Amino acid sequence: MLKVAARLYxxxxxGxxxxxxxxxxxxxxxxxxxxVLEIGAGTGANLDRYPEQVTELVLAEPDRHMRSQLLRRVAGSEHTVEVIGSAGEDIPFPEASFDAVVATLVLCSVADQGAVLREIRRVLRPGGVFVFLEHVACVNDPDTLRWQxxxxxxxxxxxxxxxxTRSTEVAITATGFVFxxxxxxxxxxxPAIVRSTIRGTAIRQ
Ligand SMILES: C[S@@+](CC[C@H](N)C(=O)[O-])C[C@H]1O[C@@H](n2cnc3c(N)ncnc32)[C@H](O)[C@@H]1O
Structure with a gap:
């Protein structure tokens, strides 16, 4: 991400x-x-929305410009947070380490979506929750899809x-999660090209 884009994010x-x-x-x-682990935490837009019951929070952000915005926000937050620079394709924790993993507006940008989803599944405990919020291919409107x-x-x-144009819902299912x-x-x-979204929770079986 360009430094200016991270600053303006x-x-x-x-709006x-x-x-x-x-x-x-x-x-x-x-x-x-x-x-809880959040991948691609960006500037920390989710940070102040985690409830008190979240006892440990790890925010992973691989981009140094986004991470520097994130660190600034973390410094002013009441949460105790660990910030790491890892990408979602290579999460440096053992399997079943987390009760929940969060990805918001991230699976559109990762280099290898399948690998990231497999890593999320690996670090979640059985019964753990994957929380997602992603913009996706607009399959209901052929004109918009063509523009995308x-x-x-x-x-x-x-x-x-x-x-x-990613079909993230299909990819989540293909990784073995159950919505x-x-x-x-x-x-x-x-804008219309990023308007279609999916959001929700999927359980690690
Ligand atoms: C559109 S921003 C979303 C930021 C934040 N999650 C939010 O909800 O506002 C996408 C983020 O994904 C990060 N990202 C890109 N590739 C990634 C990867 N392979 N693993 C984890 N995060 C990645 C980017 O650095 C950027 O911070």
Missing amino acids: DRIMS VEEGGLAEWRRSLLDPLSGR RRIEPLWRLVSGNCHL DSIEHEGMSRA
Whole structure:
């Protein structure tokens, strides 16, 4: 991610957050408890939405510019947090280490989505919860999907490898997770090419 993009990220996202994204984050994270890992934590947009029952929080962010924004936010937070620089493809914890793993707006950007999902599954305890919130391919509208396909190569270059046409729901199922809840909804105030989202929880069997 470009340094300037990391610095501007929260400002760029502010309209979408106010349009409903912030509330989605809150309602997904509020039920969590115990030991939690967030991958691709970015600037820490989720940080203040973790409830008190989360006793240990590890935030992983591989991009140094995003991580420096994250560290700034962590310094001003009430949570005790460990920040690490690991990518989701290579999570440096033993299997079954966490009660929950969180990924919000991350699986669009990772280099190897299948490998990241396998790592998430590995570090979750049996019965543990994977919390996801991701923009995805707009399969219900062929015109938008066509635009997503056209724009994707350029978009990836300017948006830190963000893909517009990933079928993340299929990939989560293919990794062996079972959905506990999943919502398909347009993200208010977002451009059409990133508006289609999925959010919910999937259980590690
Ligand atoms: C659009 S930002 C989302 C940030 C934050 N999760 C949020 O909800 O606002 C995507 C983030 O994914 C991170 N990322 C990219 N590739 C990654 C990977 N392979 N593993 C983990 N995170 C990655 C980026 O550095 C960036 O911080």
